[in-house]
Amino acid sequence: MDKYYITTAIAYTSSKPHIGNTYEIVLADAIARYKRQKGFDVYFQTGTDEHGEKIQQKAIAKGISPKEYVDDIAGQVKAIWDCMNTSYDKFVRTTDPHHEEVVQKIFKKLYDQGDIYKGSYEGLYCTDCEAFWTESQLVDGKCPDCGREVHIASEEAYFFKLSKYQDRLIEYIESHPEFIQPESRKNEMINNFLKPGLQDLCVSRTTFDWGIPVTFDDKHVVYVWIDALSNYITNIGYDPDGSSEEFNKWWPAELHLIGKDIIRFHTIYWPIILMALDLPLPKQVFGHPWLLSGMDKMSKSRGNVMYADDLVKLFGVDAIRYYVLHEIPFANDGTITYDLIIEKINSDLANVLGNLVNRTISMANKYFDGNVTKTNVTTEFDKDLIEKVNNLSENIEKRMNKLEIGAALDEIFEVLRRSNKYIDETTPWVLAKDEAKKDELQTVIYNLLESIRVSAVFLKPFLPETSDEILKQLNIENTEESFNDSLEYKTGTPSPLFQRIDKEKKLEEIENAQ
């Protein structure tokens, strides 16, 4: 059985994640569930990144310890991941003692072998804000936070010799076109960073202490890169002194799923760290687009933040899963608004899917008391329907392999639409009036039940609860991924899967609740 190791980025615990931050875990979940269904031995890891100056500051502002602060936020992150019904195998935290210990060993190893050296970080420093800024971050040559003058300052720091591995990395990226996805990101990395030449990376800090201490120099804490990125290996048993069997089984990861904003860290710093540790590189890094609220980036200051738990309360978990999985294109940013959510629920989930299931089971019960098998009478419309059902597996796989999740969902909905059309073509209610057409009618209902069953099976990775509910209403356990001619249905009681939503009313309700 092939293994499949998939990760999300670990969420930074500075504040509760909004729906845009939550999109990634749902995307990863759909992929993980799909791979499991395909028979892969899947390990799906997510978690939280809990160190750093920003967190230390927030904790101080709240009058609590950093650890208390991150415990609280990590709990919120986990609760959100859980409310989206995500099936991660492990939730890691960078404050786990084991992680901290291995990070220290990694840092020491890299230092001992000469990849990390002590130097000084020189940059544009704002004394009032106690922060370094880059040239491009400055506003009119002044500190972007307070507007005061900045001056050149230096700070003792450890550096990682990125340049040493630069050529190897370029060669790797160019000989593995699937490594960075989408491809345009690959060009950005090559042209902006690799070709001009990498600067050495500052990997320790002395200006704050909420981090993993450098064992041989206690003034320093390990800066985010080595700390956060190495979560992908520390938690599956990597150890510079000898890794576990588990590690050898899972590494390298098949997929790091990350936001487009941290592609650089995952396609330059991380691979180079791995090269220095003499470890293989992950097979693929996918920098997914963002979910925007209307036209804007979601942010508290804009007041347009949506949280997954609120949305789930309003619309149900599968409706939100469907929305984020379906509406976000492969390469461009997606949009989320209440209006669009409601429109999607009504048109796709209630009308196309829900109503199809409802009307089909109703007919099975009405015409056959729910007892339906295939008869030897066929109609001229059967062939096309069955063919489409049987093509689903291959079509979905093609999409999923390219990480086109929305398009994979579309494949299923195309079959559902075809099924609705099949009902109009065969007009079961007309057949029902003629006793001589009883067998034809039964075949028609059977074909519909089978189309729905197979669709439900494929829906499972995306809408797990809905998939189960459909199979429950069909009252069938078979999960074959193709059309079966010899099942014996004894359908259950139909009940709407998704209620149509009165848009005006719902929007008003939401408005009043805020």
Place this chain on the structure above:
RNA sequence: CGCGGGAUGGAGCAGUUUGGUAGCUCGUCGGGCUCAUAACCCGAAGGUCAAAGGUUCAAAUCCUUUUCCCGCAACCA
């Protein structure tokens, strides 16, 4: 001339690699049907494919120029 991506009916997208009647979902309008959640099915309106020029028998698709939008331009996770 920093690098890269994009501009397609009211909205969101596909099609551009390998030129050949412009396609899908939603919305609008008209019709049909009644098994079903005012759902479902059919049909129609609506685009000179950002602009200009060029190559070609033929260009959304190839070339050139222009305009506009977006991402990246390194220590912020």
